[in-house]
Amino acid sequence: MREKLLDFLQRDFSKDIHELNAILRLKDESQLASEVPPNPFVGNPELLVPGECIAMFGINPAYRPKMKGFQETEIDIPTKSLDAWKVSGDHEELIPWMRKIEDYFISDVYYGRYFTRLGNILGKTEFNTTWKDSQKGTGARMVFHKHVLKLDIIPYYSTKAKFSHDLLREAYETHPGLISYRAFVSDLLTRTKPRWIFLNGNAPTELMESLFSTQPFEKINSGPTKRTEISVGEISLSKIKIPVLGVKFVNSINGPTSDEDWDSIWPSWKKWYDEQC
Numbered sequence: 001m002r003e004k005l006l007d008f009l010q011r012d013f014s015k016d017i018h019e020l021n022a023i024l025r026l027k028d029e030s031q032l033a034s035e036v037p038p039n040p041f042v043g044n045p046e047l048l049v050p051g052e053c054i055a056m057f058g059i060n061p062a063y064r065p066k067m068k069g070f071q072e073t074e075i076d077i078p079t080k081s082l083d084a085w086k087v088s089g090d091h092e093e094l095i096p097w098m099r100k101i102e103d104y105f106i107s108d109v110y111y112g113r114y115f116t117r118l119g120n121i122l123g124k125t126e127f128n129t130t131w132k133d134s135q136k137g138t139g140a141r142m143v144f145h146k147h148v149l150k151l152d153i154i155p156y157y158s159t160k161a162k163f164s165h166d167l168l169r170e171a172y173e174t175h176p177g178l179i180s181y182r183a184f185v186s187d188l189l190t191r192t193k194p195r196w197i198f199l200n201g202n203a204p205t206e207l208m209e210s211l212f213s214t215q216p217f218e219k220i221n222s223g224p225t226k227r228t229e230i231s232v233g234e235i236s237l238s239k240i241k242i243p244v245l246g247v248k249f250v251n252s253i254n255g256p257t258s259d260e261d262w263d264s265i266w267p268s269w270k271k272w273y274d275e276q277c
Helices: 003-009 014-022 070-086 089-100 113-123 126-132 139-147 165-173 176-192 201-210 258-277
Strands: 054-058 148-152 197-201 218-219 230-236 243-246
Touching: 003 176, 014 176, 054 201, 054 258, 070 089, 113 126, 113 139, 113 197, 113 258, 126 139, 139 148, 139 230, 148 176, 165 176, 197 201, 201 230, 201 243, 218 258, 230 258, 243 258
Parallel strands: 054 148, 054 197, 197 243
Antiparallel strands: 218 230, 230 243
16 A cells, blocks of 8 residues: 555544535535545556556545435445554455445446446547457446546535635645645655546536646637537646646536537547647
């Protein structure tokens, strides 16, 4: 286990969450769920080829206590692993939890409603060999499993993601839990070296820009509708700056839903990306 990850996992996450709920002034469904251990990442960093993979950031993990399997996979497994590790100090106690995280995209709890369309979009253009060579119906899963590191800006769960940019920026600078999480994310990005970061939706794009970019993102649209507008820029979350592509939420009528939309987006993105290299 990597040192920065262990530093983050050994924290009293319930205490951190109660403090952050107060600091961020979160109420009702926007409150972070104190009974759920944080989700540090999803995917298997050991499978990623440094310099060839990409990273994807959401805002924070969704709290779905009524969803089948949520109690077992998001609460029971990590809680049991954490408790046993903190008692024994044996890193092997964390293996069931880490295995669950690393195998997420090929497991029964894979959330296809959200990830499959994104995996097919990335597979068709960015990771075509994996996408084409996968067994029927598994292309999107395998693209994520082999090539994408999934992270969140906030590793704690909530039903709704509503955060003040100003309060969260301050919390990232002052709260030990988020400072520790940022150190882990920086270490992970430095090791995996993603070529760029993908942001699905205006909300994560605006939050990443507010928290981790020194310059405003640029908006580009070479397509025929507002759906094809993209946000591009660079963020500093590791020792190097990483290019960012933000798009409107793919799984919505206002986002880039068709292949034609992406036929406009990819050339605009690649042109901007190539100019930065």
